[in-house]
Amino acid sequence: MTIDPLIKLFKQRLDTVELLGRVWELLYIEGSAPDVGKRRENFIKLLLRYEFGFKVESAPDTERSWDFRVKIGNHWYTYSLKTTERPTIVKVAWNGFPSWERAESFSFEYPILYITGDRSAKKIDLYVFTPALISSVRDDMGRDFWWMPRGGTNPRGFGISARAIRRLMEEAERGGNHVGKTYKPVSDLRRAVEGYWRGWYYLLKKLAGFND
Secondary structure, eight states: OOOOHHHHHHHHOHHHHHHHHHHHHHGGGGOOTTHHHHHHHHHHHHHHHHTTOOEEEEOOTTOOSOSEEEEETTEEEEEEEEEESSOOOEEEEOSSOOOHHHHHTOOOOSOEEEEEEETTTTEEEEEEEOHHHHHHHHHHHGGGGEEOOOTTSOOSOEEEOHHHHHHHHHHHHHTTOEEEEEOOOOSOHHHHHHHHHHHHHHHHHHHTTOOO
16 A cells, blocks of 8 residues: 555654644644534645645635645645544445445545544544555445445435445555554643633734734
């Protein structure tokens, strides 16, 4: 299995993995679901831009198959980003009534950058599931690969089952497309919260043109 270029770079810069772990906890200052996922995504894109110096572009709002692309050298690499605290289902289709016919004809065009942040264990893990790996696991697991909404829930869309996600994680790690690290948590969270809101306020004040 070819190692993904982002995973390769993160392995060379474990300090950025630890940075992501510490910030992962701070992003909960403004609350959790559903906005915390978007805050994670924004920070990851900024990390790639400011720590690695890459050009990063976000997907259009109407795009569902990918979230961002990053230019490494002369090549653009496109990713679907999924972030979570623990392995769970990954929804891949949001519109239309779910059916086995739709799921089994679904095409994964881009790699999935799958990131788990376990706040209790203080560990952050990054995986890349390539389209080839996803197809291989899907073919092997059959319908167990898919998650379908149960009766009484939102009947729109479908996704990858938690069992399949765990299998993809194992296979990605076996193939070298994984990097993980335990991190030292922020020592004084109360002080960090106060500094966060103070910094946020004065940044907005400055951007509004009200400099002291």
